[in-house]
Amino acid sequence: MPVALGLPPWSDGTATSSDVLGRRVDTTRVSSTAFEGTPHAPAHARKFVRQVLGEWRLSHLAEDAVLLTSELVTNAVVHAGTGVELTCRLDLDAVPARLEIEVDDHHPARTIPQTPGESPGGLPTSGRGLALAALLADAWGVTYTRTAKRVWVRMELGEGGDPREAALAAVPAGPLEALHVGVVIADRDGVVESWNSEAERLLGRPAEQAVGRSLKELVAWRGHGPYALSLADTLGLGRWRGEVRMRHLDGRLIPVYVSHLLSQGHAGERRAIWMVVARDHRYVLTPPPAPMRREAGRRIKELLDRDMPFAELLDTIAQVVQVSSGGDAAYVLLAAEDGSRFGVAAGAGATAGLVGVLATGVLGADRRTPALVDDLLAGDVELAEQLRARSLACAPLLVTGEVIGFLVVTAAQPGRFDDELTVSLQHIADQVAVPLQRERLAEQDRAHRGRLSFLAEAGELLAGVHDEELIAALTAQLVVPKIARWAAIYLTDLTGMTRLAHVWHSEEGHNAELRKSLPAIPRSALSEVSWPVGPETVLAFPLLTQGRSHGALVIGRAEPTLPLEVADLLADLCRLVALNLHTAMLYARQATRSRVLQRSLLPMRVAPMPGLESAVVYEPAEEGADVGGDFYDLFTVGDHWCFALGDVCGSGPEAAGVTGLARHAVRLLAKENYTVADILDRLNQALLEEGDDDRFLSLLCGELTPLPQGGALCTVASAGHPPPLLLRADGRVESVATPQLLLGIESGARFYVERFEMAPEDVLLCVTDGVTERRDGDKLLDDGDGLARLLSGCGGLSAHAVAERVRLAVETFAPEPSQDDVALLVIKASAVLRQQVR
Template identity: 75%
Template sequence: METTRVSSTSFDGTPHAPAAARRFVRQVLGEWSLSHLAEDAVLLTSELVTNAVVHVGTGVELTCRLDAEAVPPKLEIEVDDQQPGRTVLDVPPPAEEMATSGRGLALAGMLADAWGVTYTRSAKRVWVRMELADAQEPCPPSIPAPREPVDALRVAVLVADAGGRVISWNADAEALLGWTARQAAGRPLEDLVDWDGHGPDAPALSDALALGRWRGESRMRHRDGRLVPVYVSHLRTGGRPEHRRAIWMVVGGDHGFVLASPPSPARREAGRRIKDLLDRDRPLAELLDTIARIVQLSSAGDAAYVLLRADSGNRFGVAAGAGEAAGLVGVVAAGVFAPDRRAPAVVDDLLAADVELAQRLRARSLACAPLVVAGEVIGHLAVTAAEPGRFDQDLAASLRHIADQVAGTVQRERLAEQDRAHRGRLSFLAEAGELLAGVHDEELLAALAAQLVVPKIATWAAVYLTDLAGMTRLAHVWHREERHNAELRTSLPALPRTPLSEVTWPVGRGNVLSFPLLTQGRAHGTLVIGRSEPTLPLELAELLADLCRLIALNLHTAMLYTRQATTSKALQRNLLPVRMAPMPGLESAVVYEPAEEGAHVGGDFYDLFTVADHWCFALGDVCGSGPEAAAVTGLARHAVRLLAKENYTVADILDRLNRTLLEEDEEGRFLSLLCGELTPLPRGGARCTIASAGHVPPLLLHTDGEVEQVASPQLLLGVEHGVRFFVESFELAPEEVLLCVTDGVTERRDGKRLLDDDDGLSRLLSGCTGLSAHAVAERVRQAVHSFAGAPSRDDVALLVLRATPALP
């Protein structure tokens, strides 16, 4: 070894500089017989050049200097840039920069024995120093040390066809294994090799024959039946599949050193330092990114990936990638990355093995090793190259060594991340469910759905709704920056002519993804999101799927509610009068407020209509509330109107309605009813004939402010057979007011007090002298609402009749 060696080169400040620098350092160290330092040196060089090119932006000069006379000997790598004013990133940059740029000089502090920065007037020099150990590396355990003299060496050469059958067998093969060429020809290799001895994680013999090259120990069957330990160097030829050949060079186990590759302590050392690097606490995403970058740099591949198993199924998703050609995204199917593949693999030409994967990777060569924890494959480490035949079995073994060291750390951090993500997912879905629950308006649901995913998950979101006729329309859009909402709505199709999964979205850069809103096999619409990130992690995809199911369920409930409300409104409209009958000489006003939310008709009802030369009115209250009470309401109102039209008297109307209710056999369904007739008088006013079946007595307001009850209480309807009802008559003079109410007015409660305590309603009415019928009705309504802070729990109905002076 010479005492001092120096080799320099320069690169332009382009993104290709780091790759060129890695090749230069690897070549120089190979010429200096320092290949065992190449992995760490290449990794450090990549960091130094990346810092200079990305963060400074100038051309760089790279120098490798070996000082063999130093104690201990040392190797220095220096990178000079032309902008001394820019400081070196000696601490990691922010998280958003770290995703695409380097880690500062964090690796220099971990892999190098020393590093530093030297400033001059025209340049800045960043250097790292690696000390050379004097001790010689021992032979790897897999390569047997020489014990037999070379004179006894026999190099057997045998060739097998594409089906694995022997087609060539040389004399040394006969001397080593006892089979003559004629005896061996046509025999399958699996009959001559004890392949099961490689262990459960070894590839099958057919898979090994399909590899481009590999070396390793095995045992082969001698003609006399014994197993001979051998060392095999395998090479597979190219060409058409049917013309490919497997060439084996075989020596005895004691001569394995002849065919074995040189020791590779650098890869073992790189694996040890990688483990030290990963032992530091760091987020899962940064951990996986670091693994991918180190694998890519140490293997000299074009790209490297970390694939992790999805939570459900046997699929693997890309969790991290590094390199200029990192084109693989999303989920990959089985095949090379099979869930039961527990041995490393090398594929010389992906185009011949898996065309789709080769196109997605934009690569021809691939090497991978599984991440195995407790006998289960949780993922894969993979490295690719654009040219075929770039990787050998030594690299696969190195990947396996790295994978064995990082698998436990990756699994531990992933489980912790999954636990955090699961808790966050449940919390998010619970908040979303609480927000959407009880919302029965589809437009409001669409608005809430869009705002749930922006900006937490997406840059923008749009919700399309599909009606019962199958028509899809744009219902709501939401952008992270609200000023873009109008522009976003304009750019999206309002009424898509094709399925949304086939729409080309004209919304600029970024990924656009659509998720159907499905429930019970019916499509209620689609949630469309836009993201600036190139991929959607599996966890987010599953979260969005759950959220869409929740939104679809609420949309389905809203649709049912709307349909039921529409039907209910149509039916309830028939339970109340369409309009009040005009009455010359009388003013009328009605207040009707059902207690049940969303109902139009409750247990109270009213009616006012003409019959020949007089008018009839009714005000009733059915026991209970809700649809059952409303059904009795409709029966009673229509029965009163029909009987009055047939010229039945008020007493007969009550008698017939009482028998009808008893015949319906509605147990406990009673009815209070106030029914009367108004006959106009020539001098103004009207004569009133009235009867009260268990109802609140009506109140008469005289012009002097005096208030009196004008009907005697009688038995409720629907209680007893054979009851006879009687009527009472009085004169409603001009300017006098008749007030008829249900118990929702008189029994309005505030704690223990009722509105009608101490004749409260009479006192209220006495203050309404001179008011119109509508003014009296409004004053009573306001008194009912303001009597207590809580809403009324009973239906409220009141009818006001006021006599007017006679026309001349």
């Protein structure tokens, strides 16, 4: 950006010969700057002229002056193609007082026609700038030198502003006891010739240590932007002012405000005169910023005609209002969807990191006129705390009589604003309300579509996730970096304990540091936690559903305020996350209960069988289930062992209920010394008494009684169950039971048992139909006695090895997973049974 080098008059606006050197000083104000000959030069020039005329209280001339400047600089860039110097000169002693604007280029050979626009065809394109000069300015001209060409325009001051009044209005900002006005005089080379006592008090450096030294040694000069002037170039200007840092005697750099004048002595020597004050007293040498004028409203209205993102437009309006008003902060508030609440859409200055809505007091939907509050603490403590301010001025944005928002200016001190500010603020509001509403409606439509898309993406990502930790991780990654620089998820359990579950930073290397900076277990409510102070604004959003808190989403944003639309989006996201956390909690609770109940349907452990080796494989078909429609049991009764393997028609909780009834009934009846046949009779009757015609049960039930010579006598009955297979030691495979009627079909059914002996090393294989009917297309595993052939190859294997070989055969029989429960029981007799039985 170009550096403005303007200087106001001395504190009374009429510097005279007794002010500095005992001779008359020209009271002409001059502000100069320089630009490269690029297409950006006209824009920089317009901004410079607006700033200078605003400071000189000549805003009523700004529109014409800016137009003239733009044309002259454009002509210089287009026709000369060199660097451009722009000078604004205000002569208060002239009669009448006048403003001159000069544009210098460095191509003097390019002359300018003295009668622009006089051509048969009308106004030529190349001469419109000077035609405008002839129309808008009181005088204009061109001056040529050997190295440069200067085009100037003169405008006489009319009504609407008096720069002398601005000078008289300047007051010191710091304590008067610390006010020191140093005067430093340097020659054309910047060597100090004079250093008064006030400069010594201000900078701690006596005159004898300053005189004779170059200003380059005493000033830490720092130019700004691509067009900044060096210290030597600046000393050659007629006048300038600005903030610099000068070196104290102890080496410190003191921020000071300097007003510079280039004076010519009796012998023609040129000297630079500096008046220096502490930065806090700069208004002794320059007027404070002018109050907001109607030109600020027109300037903002120009912004509305540009094609820029809506958020950037709002930010620019807030910045212009804040700078123009001189307030500590400025906000643009816009109405929420219901029209009765107003949220922060943009902020500038020392904003308070506002979130959501402000619906209290002066910022209500019924306000149709501007308002001024000298001290918010006296009437609205809540709003004062939200804004961190005492003074407030606001103006409603009205469209067809409806308040769509507010322009708000605040300050930390009470009584900072006056009625003139509210008038100016309302003028701006009137200028921007309708275009702003039009742009906002278009933006709301885009935002609504984006909001729905974002929430749909979030819903799809979180759908079916029943793990709280995973939900927390996904939520943080949804927010970062789209909405926030970092995010943290706190989760609250059923006992009310809150913990930090997950953090995510846009720069992953900062995750560990971020986790350390946040409280792992907050000792107070999340709404009352003091979050760490850093470069980001920290905001917390509760995760609430059905009146219960599941924690909070905490985010850090670089922006000081959170627009209402983003706040609403985060509120919707938090409701969605809270609902998923609630579902996950219910799912976890139900899953825990289900696991406890399901485990009660299976034996805690398989009974040890001296002289017999057993192995079990049990795999429910339903994903996540511990128990299905198949069941098994193996237990001791007196001097023998009982086993059972059953299959309930169907699957799921209903089948599991029948499973529990059957397993516990078999065990209870066996403990009461019922025979195998009686057990089947009683269980058949119990199922029929349940009254469920669709629940059938196949059951293989047996007893193993040890034999003195080794092995065991097996008594078995099969109620509609696949018959068990016996692998003899010599490799033969036999079917050792005949299937009878299913349980739960006929009340008068009677069941019988079959007996056989198991010799040492014999293997008994009992399976459910999940094994025999394992399907691959139209082919079943047991087709052609497939299971018997598989068992025949298991000679010499342990019970566990046989069970694993059969399980693997079932799993690999088809590429698709099994759709039925799988249960199998393997019992192998050993030769040591006789020695272990008492």
